[in-house]
Amino acid sequence: MTVKARIVPENLHTALRVRDFEATLRFYTEIMGLEVLRTSGDAARPASAWLPGLQLVRAAEQDTAEKGVLDHIGFSVANIEEIVAGLTANGVALEAPLREITQPNGQRLRLVFFRDPENNRIEITDRT
Numbered sequence: 001m002t003v004k005a006r007i008v009p010e011n012l013h014t015a016l017r018v019r020d021f022e023a024t025l026r027f028y029t030e031i032m033g034l035e036v037l038r039t040s041g042d043a044a045r046p047a048s049a050w051l052p053g054l055q056l057v058r059a060a061e062q063d064t065a066e067k068g069v070l071d072h073i074g075f076s077v078a079n080i081e082e083i084v085a086g087l088t089a090n091g092v093a094l095e096a097p098l099r100e101i102t103q104p105n106g107q108r109l110r111l112v113f114f115r116d117p118e119n120n121r122i123e124i125t126d127r128t
Contacts, residue, residue: 002086003079003082003083003085003086005075005077005079005083005124006077006078006079007075007076007077008076008077008078008127009076010076011074011076011125011127012053012074012075012076013050013053013054013055013074014053014054014055014070014072014073014074015048015054015055015056015057015070015071015072015073015074015123016054016055016056016057016069016070016071017057017059017062017068017069017070017071018056018057018058018059018069019059019060019062020060021046021049021056021058021059021060024056025049025056028051028054028056029051034051034052034054035051035052036049036050036051037050037051037052038050038103038104038105041058045058046058055071055074057071059071070120071121072113072120072121072122072123073120073121073122073123074122074123074124074125075122075123075124075125076124076125076126076127077124077125077126078126079126080098080110080111080112080124080125080126081098083124084098084112084124087114092114092115093114093115094112094113094114095112095113095114095115095121096112096113097112098110098111098112099111099112107127107128108127108128109125109126109127109128110125110126110128111123111124111125111126112124
């Protein structure tokens with residue numbers, strides 16, 4: 001089965017694990033001028049923050065020297081079911097089943113994570 005992903009470019013992002021979340025967030029917001037689009041976790045100490053094209057993941061306790069700083073590459077698509085079907089048909093294991101969440105603004109988001117042949121973690125999302 002050949003699938004053609006219909007990428008939604010405005011939602012592409014790269015996720016980075018960071019040890020000093022607050023300093024890194026200040027760098028990207030105050031120096032780079034990126035806007036925080038949303039956060040997850042405790043509002044006083046977020047686990048993640050999404051900025052245009054970038055997600056920062058709090059990783060103060062992780063050994064990034066061993067694991068690296070790249071958490072995952074995110075693609076936003078308009079045909080997630082087709083892509084998931086193609087992945088599973090080709091023996092690609094999903095980290096968890098396709099799931100749906102509702103963001104604080106009410107927008108629904110379907111997402112799934114898997115690994116590419118080089119073991120890079122990939123996320124695809126479909127925003128409805």
